[in-house]
Amino acid sequence: MVTTVSVSPAHRIASGRRASYLRRKSALNCVLVAPALLLSIIVVVIPGALTLLLAFTNWSGIGFNFQFVGIDNFEKILADPVFATSLRNNITWLVLFLTLPAIIGLLTAALLLGRKKMRTFYQVIYLMPYVLAPVVNALIWQTVIYNPHGGVFGLFGIQPPSGSAATSLYAAAAVDMWHYWGFLTVVYLGAMRQTPGDQVEAAIVDGANGWQVFRNIYLPSIRPTLLLMGVMAVIFSFLAFDYIYLLTQGGPAHSSEVMGTYAYAFAFSSFEFGKAAAVGIIMSFFGLIASVLYTWISRRDVTK
């Protein structure tokens, strides 16, 4: 590789600098990564570890007086019918989010794939609800759509779904999905565009129709993305909070309660932080299963 025998003085200085640079490099790199890591540990990990401890106490959240009560909090929660409703609602939420937005996202992404000119236009429109705040989206729907007096439902004389126990969860889910599916269109389209063009061309030459190309080329090609988005949907379904809290407050009569709103009410309505912590842990347990899966999938992608 070396073509010249003589080393110029300038080169020698440079390589000396490089050697000392390499010695300091390792320590400096630790300093560079430390702020991000430390901030995350202080805000997320330490309070998270405290939650694991506090779930076994009767802490009120004010001051630091508490007694250990063993698994009392967990026993009471598991015996509470509202918790059973919450868990069931989280699972319903999960089924809704794994299907409807994914289907709409795939359909629109597949249709946009061949339409280069209109692609940006549609993506921007589809993302508009996604970039708006949950507070804004929820209040828009509550005020001008789910409003029996002057809203769209009032205009057609239909009782809005947010007010009845049978449909309140679906009313909140509809708004959340309305705001969310455009994100999936963009993600799926981005993944589909990474599909090798020669595979698609080969399939078309072989006489495959549009559906066959989608089913046999694009769908397998975006499988990792589909899987990741699916796992993310699982995690976020167990953490659902914003749209339910804003639209129904978990009501009427706890019919749309999910674990997120159930835990929040313990902490900030009845000041039972110990119980809130216990629900937080149960939620995290479901999230953790999905999170391990997610870590495993993305690890495999990074190292492959």
Added chain:
Amino acid sequence: MMRYIKSMTGHLVLAIFAILALIPLLLVLINSFKSNAETLKNPFQLPSSLSFDNFVTAWTYGKFSHGFINSIILTGATVIVVLVFSSLAGYVLAGQKIKRWPVIMVYFTMAMTVPIQLFIFPLYSAVAALNLTDNVVVVGVILAAINMPFATFLMRTFFLSVPSEIEEAAVMDGVNTFQLVRRVLIPIVRPGLITVGVIIGLNSWNEFLISSTFLQNPENQTLTLGFLTMNGTFSTDIGTMMAGALILIVPILAVFVALQRFVVDGMANGSVKG
């Protein structure tokens, strides 16, 4: 002919979903200019005259002057902390410059999926004990910590695309690590910084659970929280609520449309490359 029908069906489906996304936003636009009596008759009816009364009422009762300032400070704090910390960490992780980089990657992946409900209760008590509730900068930093893993991953993918020759050449010229990051790497990954800044900025601007818990005093509330408190008084006044919504929607959509390339890129990159 068959081809033509197929193509038209595709367009129709795309257009229907566009309308689905836009109808609630169009209802906001139409009704924000109408009196309540007019809205009660038919929310789809165009306004008979353009009245800006609703906007004045919404601005006053939603405390939007305070809200804009607080939201800007909060989002600014989040974006600055996230950009500085995540670009430094992303640079180290992309170059695999420390031995334990896979451990840190796994840590951030797990941290990204930790539910807020797992840490918010002790965090709230700690912040309250330090008398730091109702402080928008503190909330901005907390949101930065929550967004840090995702931002670090995104920055890492941008640093991955920087050829290592550029860095080696700079080291040969005798620059130290800080100069290297500031003068060589940051200019190259500027699109990445904009992407992360916009996505995290939007997250922080729109955030609800943390900010509503930590900011209770009306003086310290963000724009969205001010709008939410309006709902108590004006829930029957559709026009005023829609005017408030429009004031919140317009700046966000303007920023989004202007920077859409970066947002779309970030979403596609972040999820495709993990």
